[in-house]
Amino acid sequence: MDITHLPSRDHPVVHHVSPADTFNWLKLGWRDLKKAPADAVFYGAVFVIMGYLLVFYFKDAPEVVITLAALFLLAGPFLAIGLYDIARQLEIFKGTRVNLVHSMLAWRANIPSFTLYAALLAVLVFGWFRVSLLMFALFYDTSAPTLALLVSEAWSPEHLAFLIAYFGAGLIFAVVVFSVSVIAIPMMLDKEIDTISAMAISVQAVHKNLMTMVCWAAIIVLLTAIGFATYFVGLMVLIPLIGLSTWHAYRSIITYER
Incomplete structure (x- = not known):
């Protein structure tokens, strides 16, 4: 099955969308999930397994668990390429068929762009990893509190300052990654476009639809928090829903003209 890119001469146009459109994206994502449940849930299952492995291997290092959980959010758009491809296949073939293997290899459609994006993301991820561990070192001279203790005493004065600083720093990284990726990654899958151009258009789309994209990021x-709260089980459905819906967000915001 061959799915080609849009011609490179097509010019992307950024449209204004309202916050109410986010619910339509979720509705369309849910529709796609029902059309290809096994393929979509496969990706959700991968995320669930990753979550359990994370807790199992780093159960005695809460600072690593929290840091990697945040990295999960930062790298999520990139890891969801396969889900974007499933939504694209359903769109192209009118929901009649989906090729799971094709979605797993979808990144090959634009190797140079995805490779450079992965390299840039790795730099940001490494930066967050170092900043995160530095936060723990600054606030806890001896040893970090357990994960259970942080959760149960989140609002105590002893831990509140740390949480404000930690999530404040994390928010900066999250805003940067979200802004440069939310539209860029679906676009690089859909069109032969270089990484920097796709990222610039993504930032433009976020800026033009600031309130809508804030709502979408909050959703x-x-x-994702609900998925974590269900001991990762909820991620099996929620991650595919987010990925498929994000494809429709891209379709809603970006059109092309010659």
Whole structure:
């Protein structure tokens, strides 16, 4: 099955969308999930397994668990390429068929752009990893509190300052990654476009639809938090829903003209 890119001479146009459109994206994502449940849930299952492995291997290092959980959110758009491809296949073939293997290899459609994006993301991820561990070192001279203690005493004065500083720093990284990736990654999958151009258009789209994209980011964080709160089980459905819906966000915001 061959799915070609849009011609490179097509010019992307950024449209204004309202916050109410986010619910339509979720509706369309849910529709796609019902059309290809096994393929979509496959990706959700991968995220669930990753979550359990994370807790199992780093259960005695809460600072690593929290840091990697945040990295999960930062790298999520890139890891969801396969889900974007599933939504694209459903769109192209009118929901009649989906090739899971094709979605797993979708990144090959634009190797140079995805490679450079992965390199840039790795730099940001490494930066967050170092900043995160530095936060723990600054606030806890001896040893970090357990994860259970941080959760149970989150609002105590002893831990509140740390949480404000930690999530404040994390928010900066999250805003940067979200802004340069939310539209860029679906676009690089859909069109032969270089990484920097795609990232610039993504930032433009976020700027033009600031309130809408803030709402969309909040929905993503909320759904992911629900997935974490269900001991990762909820991620099996929620991650595919977010990925498929994000493709429709891209389609809603970006059109092309000659």
